[in-house]
Amino acid sequence: MNGSLIFGGLGGGAQNTNICIAKAFEEALKSVIQSDDGLRTDNLLSLVTEAVQKSGVLDRLLKVQKLDNVDIEGAIHAYYDITHQQCMICRHLSAEELKRYTSLHSASLDESLRIVRDYLIAATAKDCSFMICFRPRKEGDSGSVCSNVYLQSTKQTFDFKVATLNIFIIYLFR
Ligand SMILES: [Zn+2]
Numbered sequence: 001m002n003g004s005l006i007f008g009g010l011g012g013g014a015q016n017t018n019i020c021i022a023k024a025f026e027e028a029l030k031s032v033i034q035s036d037d038g039l040r041t042d043n044l045l046s047l048v049t050e051a052v053q054k055s056g057v058l059d060r061l062l063k064v065q066k067l068d069n070v071d072i073e074g075a076i077h078a079y080y081d082i083t084h085q086q087c088m089i090c091r092h093l094s095a096e097e098l099k100r101y102t103s104l105h106s107a108s109l110d111e112s113l114r115i116v117r118d119y120l121i122a123a124t125a126k127d128c129s130f131m132i133c134f135r136p137r138k139e140g141d142s143g144s145v146c147s148n149v150y151l152q153s154t155k156q157t158f159d160f161k162v163a164t165l166n167i168f169i170i171y172l173f174r
Contacts, residue, residue, distance in 0.1 A: 001028060032136055034154045043151055047158055050149040051132055055162040061125050068122030070104070075119035077104040078112035124166050133161045 008014035029040040
């Protein structure tokens with residue numbers, strides 16, 4: 001909150017929630033969510049749920065995750081073609097099994113690049129984190145119209161921002 005960690009660890013881990021941690025968390029939310037003791041955590045969860053839903057971020061992520069339809073078992077064949085190496089997977093397969101990958105190995109270079117690129121983009125979207133920021137709207141503050149959630153029980157409006165975070169890996173082909 002306001003740049004300080006109030007729950008969980010920096011590496012993303014968190015202790016099991018016990019009564020002390022739960023109480024401290026409620027206390028920390030006091031200046032942001034104007035409800036009675038014991039209700040603020042639930043209200044925060046409602047805010048998160050609604051913001052995730054309203055932002056459409058899960059739909060967009062799913063769309064990107066679906067870019068790949070061959071998975072690593074398929075993309076690896078295209079990868080060997082791009083790098084002009086003998087396919088290490090097909091090397092150990094019988095003639096019958098090889099037939100399954102004939103179409104992948106007969107793809108053009110552009111098509112092979114597309115397969116590997118889509119696989120990497122989809123894999124990136126399958127391993128990402130969210131960052132959601134909330135800011136309670138002050139009186140007279142116009143804020144944004146679409147990125148806000150209204151908390152019925154406290155009659156507060158919160159502006160929010162949702163971002164996805166990744167560690168990027170860059171692959172180079174020669
Ligand atoms: Zn192969």
